[in-house]
Amino acid sequence: xxxxxxxxxxxxxxxxxxxxxxxxxxxxxxxxxxxxxxxxxxxxxxxxxxxxxxxxxxxxxxxxxxxxxxxxxxxxxxxxxxxxxxxxxxxxxxxxxxxxxxxxxxxxxxxxxxxxxxxxxxxxxxxxxxxxxxxxxxxxxxxxxxxxxxxxxxxxxxxxxxxxxxxxxxxxxxxxxxxxxxxxxxxxxxxxxxxxxxxxxxxxxxxxxxxxxxxxxxxxxxxxxxxxxxxxxxxxxxxxxxxxxxxxxxxxxxxxxxxxxxxxxxxxxxxxxxxxxxxxxxxxxxxxxxxxxxxxxxxxxxxxxxxxxxxxxxxxxxxxxxxxxxxxxxxxxxxxxxxxxxxxxxxxxxxxxxxxxxxxxxxxxxxxxxxxxxxxxxxxxxxxxxxxxxxxxxxxxxxxxxxxxxxxxxxxxxxxxxxxxxxxxxxxxxxxxxxxxxxxxxxxxxxxxxxxxxxxxxxxx
Amino acid sequence: xxxxxxxxxxxxxxxxxxxxxxxxxxxxxxxxxxxxxxxxxxxxxxxxxxxxxxxxxxxxxxxxxxxxxxxxxxxxxxxxxxxxxxxxxxxxxxxxxxxxxxxxxxxxxxxxxxxxxxxxxxxxxxxxxxxxxxxxxxxxxxxxxxxxxxxxxxxxxxxxxxxxxxxxxxxxxxxxxxxxxxxxxxxxxxxxxxxxxxxxxxxxxxxxxxxxxxxxxxxxxxxxxxxxxxxxxxxxxxxxxxxxxxxxxxxxxxxxxxxxxxxxxxxxxxxxxxxxxxxxxxxxxxxxxxxxxxxxxxxxxxxxxxxxxx
Numbered sequence: 001x002x003x004x005x006x007x008x009x010x011x012x013x014x015x016x017x018x019x020x021x022x023x024x025x026x027x028x029x030x031x032x033x034x035x036x037x038x039x040x041x042x043x044x045x046x047x048x049x050x051x052x053x054x055x056x057x058x059x060x061x062x063x064x065x066x067x068x069x070x071x072x073x074x075x076x077x078x079x080x081x082x083x084x085x086x087x088x089x090x091x092x093x094x095x096x097x098x099x100x101x102x103x104x105x106x107x108x109x110x111x112x113x114x115x116x117x118x119x120x121x122x123x124x125x126x127x128x129x130x131x132x133x134x135x136x137x138x139x140x141x142x143x144x145x146x147x148x149x150x151x152x153x154x155x156x157x158x159x160x161x162x163x164x165x166x167x168x169x170x171x172x173x174x175x176x177x178x179x180x181x182x183x184x185x186x187x188x189x190x191x192x193x194x195x196x197x198x199x200x201x202x203x204x205x206x207x208x209x210x211x212x213x214x215x216x217x218x219x220x221x222x223x224x225x226x227x228x229x230x231x232x233x234x235x236x237x238x239x240x241x242x243x244x245x246x247x248x249x250x251x252x253x254x255x256x257x258x259x260x261x262x263x264x265x266x267x268x269x270x271x272x273x274x275x276x277x278x279x280x281x282x283x284x285x286x287x288x289x290x291x292x293x294x295x296x297x298x299x300x301x302x303x304x305x306x307x308x309x310x311x312x313x314x315x316x317x318x319x320x321x322x323x324x325x326x327x328x329x330x331x332x333x334x335x336x337x338x339x340x341x342x343x344x345x346x347x348x349x350x351x352x353x354x355x356x357x358x359x360x361x362x363x364x365x366x367x368x369x370x371x372x373x374x375x376x377x378x379x380x381x382x383x384x385x386x387x388x389x390x391x392x393x394x395x396x397x398x399x400x401x402x403x404x405x406x407x408x409x410x411x412x413x414x415x416x417x418x419x420x421x422x423x424x425x426x427x428x429x430x431x432x433x434x435x436x437x438x439x440x441x442x443x444x445x446x447x448x449x450x451x452x453x454x455x456x457x458x459x460x461x
Numbered sequence: 462x463x464x465x466x467x468x469x470x471x472x473x474x475x476x477x478x479x480x481x482x483x484x485x486x487x488x489x490x491x492x493x494x495x496x497x498x499x500x501x502x503x504x505x506x507x508x509x510x511x512x513x514x515x516x517x518x519x520x521x522x523x524x525x526x527x528x529x530x531x532x533x534x535x536x537x538x539x540x541x542x543x544x545x546x547x548x549x550x551x552x553x554x555x556x557x558x559x560x561x562x563x564x565x566x567x568x569x570x571x572x573x574x575x576x577x578x579x580x581x582x583x584x585x586x587x588x589x590x591x592x593x594x595x596x597x598x599x600x601x602x603x604x605x606x607x608x609x610x611x612x613x614x615x616x617x618x619x620x621x622x623x624x625x626x627x628x629x630x631x632x633x634x635x636x637x638x639x640x641x642x643x644x645x646x647x648x649x650x651x652x653x654x655x656x657x658x659x660x661x662x663x664x665x666x667x668x669x670x671x672x673x674x675x676x677x678x679x680x681x682x683x684x685x686x687x688x689x690x691x692x693x694x695x696x697x698x699x700x701x702x703x704x705x706x707x708x709x710x711x712x713x714x715x716x717x718x719x720x721x722x723x724x725x726x727x728x729x730x731x732x733x734x735x736x737x738x739x740x741x742x743x744x745x746x747x748x749x750x751x752x753x754x755x756x757x758x759x760x761x762x763x764x765x766x767x768x769x770x771x
Contacts, residue, residue, distance in 0.1 A: 002552050004649045004751060049751045051649050051676075064753060068675055161545050181538065181682050184545035188537060191520040193571045194551045215572060217551045319518040329687070333729045336689050346515050347482050350731065351684040353538070358679040360745070361663045362670045367679075379687075384479075384523075386515045 004050045006155050008042070011238040012050075013162060015154040017147045021166060023158065023238065031060065038110055038151040045155060056151040058112045065152055094129040097122070109149065116151040123149070136365050158238050160211040168374065175235075176204040176300055177327040179377035182353040183211055186298060189382045190323045194219035196295040199315060201225050201308055203301045206233030209249055212298070218244045223289050224251040225312075227303070250285045257311070260286065293317045300325040305335035313344060318387045327378040336381045345383040353377030470516060472505075475599060477517040477527055487519065487527045489598070519599070521568035531588050534564040535629070535655070539741050542682045544572055546746045547625035547651045551576055554623040556643055558582040558612045558630055563592040565627065570596075570604045579604055580619055584611040612636050619643045629655040629742075634668035641672050641749060650749035657742045665745050674747035681743055687731045694726045 006012055008028040015021050016037055026032070030042040034056070041060040048054070054062040097105075105122060108114045123145055124130055133141060146152070156162060164180040186208065192198070192215045202208040202224055212222055213236065224231055231251045263279050266272050292315035299308055305324050316322065322345065326332045332350065340348045355377055361367045470476060470490055478486045478496060488496050494505040517523060522537055535543075543565070549555065549572035560566055560583035569579050583589035589609035596605045610618070613632060616639035626640045633654040644650030652674065654665045662679060669677050 002550075004647075049649070049753070051748060052750050052753075159548065161548075180545055181542050184541035185538060185684070188522055188541040188544065188568065191522065191571070194575050214548075215550050219551065219575065319516075321520070321522075329731055333689055333731060337691070337729060340689070346479055346517075349482060350687040350689055352687065352733075354683040354685050355542075356681045358662075358681070358743070360666045360677050360679045362666050362677055367659060367663060384517055386479075386517070 004157070006045055006048050006050055006157070008046050010240045011158050013156045013158055013166070015156060017150040017152050019147065023166075034151070034153060036106075036110070037153065038112070038116075048155075050155050050157045053152050053154045055116065056112070056153075057115070060112075094127055095123070096126040096128060106149065109151065116149055119149050120145045139365075157240065160207055160214060160235070160239070163207060163210070163235050163238075174205050175207045176302075176325070177378055178204055178207055178300065178325070179353060179355065179374055181355045182325065182377040182380060183207065185353065185380060186300075186323050186325060187211055187215055189380065190296045190298050190321045192216065192296070197221045197223075197293075199223050199225075199289065199294045199297045199312060201297075201299045201301040201303070201312075202231075202233070203227070203303070206231070206236035208298055208300050209233055210236045210239050213239065213241055213245055213248060216248060218242070218248060220248055221288075222249045223285065223294075224249060225254050225257065225289075226251055227254055229253060250281075250288065252282070252285050252289055256282065256286060257289070289315065294320065296321045296323070298323045298325075305332060306338050309335055309338060313342075313385075316385045318385050320385050322383045322385065324381045325378060327376075329379045332379055332381050339381070339383050344385055346386050348381065348383040350379065350381045352379050475519050477519050477523045479515040479517050485517075485523065485527045487524070487529075488516070521571045524567050525564045528562055528564060530562055531591065532559075532561040533657075534562045536564075536738070536741055538682045538684045539655070539744060540565055540568045542680065543627060543653050543655070543744060544568065546744075547627065547653060549573055549577075549625060553577045553625055554645075555579045555625045555627065556582070556617055556619065556623050556640070557627045558617070558636060559584060560589060560592045560607060561629060562588075563595055565629075566592065566596065566605060566607075567599065567601070569627075570601045574604055577604065578606060580606045580608070580617065580623070582608050582610045582612045582617065584609070584613075612639060617643050621645055624648045624650055626650070626652045627655070628652070631661075632664075633661070634664045637665075637668050637672055637674075641674075644749050646752045648751055650751075652747050652749065654745040655742045656745065657740070659743065662743045662745055669745070669747045674749055677745065677747045679743055679745045681740070683738060683741065686734045686737060688734055689729065689731045691727050691729050694728050696726065 006026065008026060010026060011023065012026045013021050013023040014032075014034070016034060018037075022034070026042055026045065028043055028046060031039050032042050032045070033039045038056040039060060040056050040062050044060065044062045045054070053065040053068065055065050056062055102123065105114065105119045109116045109119045120142065124142065127141070130138065130141065160183060161180050163175060164178055164183055167175040168177065168179055190198070190212075192212050194216050196216065197220060198212060200208055200212070200222055203226075209222060209224055210233070216222070224233075226232070233249075233251075236246075236249070260282065263275075266275050294316050297312055297316055297320075299305055299322075301308060305326065309322070309324070313322070322339070324332060324335060329350075329352070336348065336350050339345045353376070355374065357370045357373060359365060359368055359370055472490055472492055474490050476488050476490060478488050478498065480498060480500075484498075486496075486498070488505070490505050492506060496503045496505060521540075525534065525537060525540070528534070547553075547555070549569060551573060553573045554577060555569055555573060557566060557569060557579060558581070560581045563581075566579060566581050573579060581592070583592060586609050589607065593607040596602055596607055613630065613635040620642050622645055623643050624645055626643065628636055628640065630636055633656060637652075640652060641650075652669075654662075654669075656662055656665060666677055666679070
């Protein structure tokens with residue numbers, strides 16, 4: 001954190017020209033294998049900056065890549081229909097090097113006897129069709145060869161943003177298909193900040209907890225509920241947090257929320273001390289959670305969100321955010337409805353995240369959206385807690401007469417609060433159950449009030 | 462909006478008077494003052510215990526929805542994505558230009574507190590003054606350094622010291638050279654340019670590339686809001702004609718409507734809202750790579766540093 005230096009003993013991700021990545025703990029005095037992209041001595045990377053592309057040179061040395069241009073991502077879809085492409089035909093004989101010669105070059109490159117850029121250059125020079133290509137097609141061709149032969153890697157210190165991209169592509173179930181725009185919205189909606197105290201249900205391998213730690217560091221507390229004896233927060237340990245930051249997180253299994261099992265003392269005295277310490281920690285965590293008054297609740301869980309909310313909602317302080325994520329909309333609807341009808345929440349919103357990346361105009365290649373993209377970023381529902389005025393609706397869609405839902409109740413009260421004129425009544429009856437129809441009544445009230453409020457700017461709408 | 466909050470509303474606090482998601486208003490609680498909305502007039506002195514409005518603690522997200530607009534502002538989806546790409550977190554030093562209505566400034570301050578600094582610049586004198594006053598009222602003066610200054614003409618006056626820069630300017634490319642000089646050369650620098658038009662993006666990208674910025678990426682980020690309703694799923698009228706006017710029974714009812722909710726054939730539905738925000742701006746991101754450490758650790762110091770394109 002707040003540092004771009006690669007260190008021994010820390011997790012690091014190496015991005016390879018093929019688009020694949022390798023994530024591991026970098027140890028000193030080690031040979032790091034990159035498969036067909038060669039290998040290097042770990043000591044040559046330790047102490048250097050992240051995000052800089054390095055090329056493997058000679059026997060295990062590395063150096064920063066000089067020409068970054070061809071490394072930049074751009075769309076490989078056939079988008080460019082230049083007239084000069086007319087003369088290009090798909091001809092396997094256009095490469096004058098034989099398969100054997102290329103294999104020979106490759107193995108020499110791997111042994112560090114020839115430079116990988118010399119290999120690519122040779123392949124390009126021996127392609128009879130290369131000169132006929134457009135600039136764009138040339139760049140594409142070279143990039144394809146780079147992906148095959150370049151002994152280049154980019155070390156990256158893991159972040160939750162990196163995990164979003166990585167797992168969405170490789171193993172989406174690990175992060176509950178979370179996309180970066182959605183994760184970042186969770187963080188802002190939940191008002192995650194240093195000094196806060198959060199309750200979290202994270203079944204996304206620790207992605208949520210990790211993202212919160214990135215924004216809180218050692219300031220604050222995070223309490224996480226999980227379904228096994230110990231939480232699966234794989235991703236958190238890969239973020240290289242200090243012990244101080246890690247101490248922000250406490251966790252409790254769901255099955256200990258209602259009550260703890262009786263303490264069984266082990267017979268051996270050493271074991272007793274350890275068991276007692278664990279027990280004390282468990283009791284402290286449970287007491288802290290049940291003490292409530294949390295600054296926010298964030299849920300990204302495999303379990304029913306409505307059940308989770310009914311259990312945890314009383315633990316939130318007033319005027320605090322609730323954020324629930326799911327990759328599917330349907331699994332949120334019952335919970336959403338419950339919250340909407342609850343007198344404990346206002347400002348209930350359900351949104352789907354939408355993100356579109358563009359190819360940018362830096363390669364003479366035009367500006368357009370990328371040809372392939374992620375179809376959905378999943379769904380968020382958010383709300384804000386308020387002080388419960390005592391009228392609680394326990395079950396969604398079963399509101400007893402007179403208590404109504406949030407908007408229904410307000411429509412009724414509006415009649416009482418308004419001037420009671422015929423115009424007002426008409427406005428209300430025509431407004432069905434949404435809030436939008438109240439404008440007429442609104443201006444009516446505004447006129448009846450003599451002393452205009454001296455706040456903010458003009459009127460409500 | 463800073464972290465030293467009181468548990469209860471006090472005089473001098475800013476609160477958000479909430480009626481529904483489309484109707485909210487900021488109120489600064491002051492003795493003897495009143496606040497008025499469709500339900501009548503409320504005295505600040507009895508702001509606790511109201512039934513028709515809720516008074517919410519302001520967060521940067523709520524503030525974005527209610528703040529007095531002096532300019533086009535940034536909204537939550539963009540703010541969120543930019544904060545992630547710029548890796549805003551406690552202790553980060555950030556530059557923002559221009560300040561505008563201060564929508565994003567509040568969010569940045571929240572993310573970098575307690576030990577980060579936001580240097581925000583606004584070339585419009587009155588706007589700069591208003592924003593400065595607002596930051597003070599919200600207890601953010603320790604984190605936000607607000608300046609009236611034209612950064613395209615006069616630069617930022619900041620060198621070698623930040624890791625994140627956000628430019629919301631009509632011609633961001635004019636500020637890029639100065640922005641580059643403001644980055645800490647020993648850190649990865651991250652920049653975001655926020656422009657509504659594609660022509661601006663093109664000039665920005667070309668300038669970024671010419672100045673040696675790397676990993677230039679561009680996004681559009683929106684959300685699609687949904688309406689949730691419980692509706693009646695009607696049975697086929699096989700026994701006879703449907704009663705007159707019964708087609709109106711299909712009209713959508715609120716999710717909580719009693720009659721529909723109690724019916725076994727009701728179904729909870731969702732559909733995207735009819736009219737939504739379709740475009741805010743294009744977000745152009747780029748990275749400025751650090752210069753290699755000067756301690757000789759690099760066996761082959763080369764031009765891969767930020768100076769490559771100069």
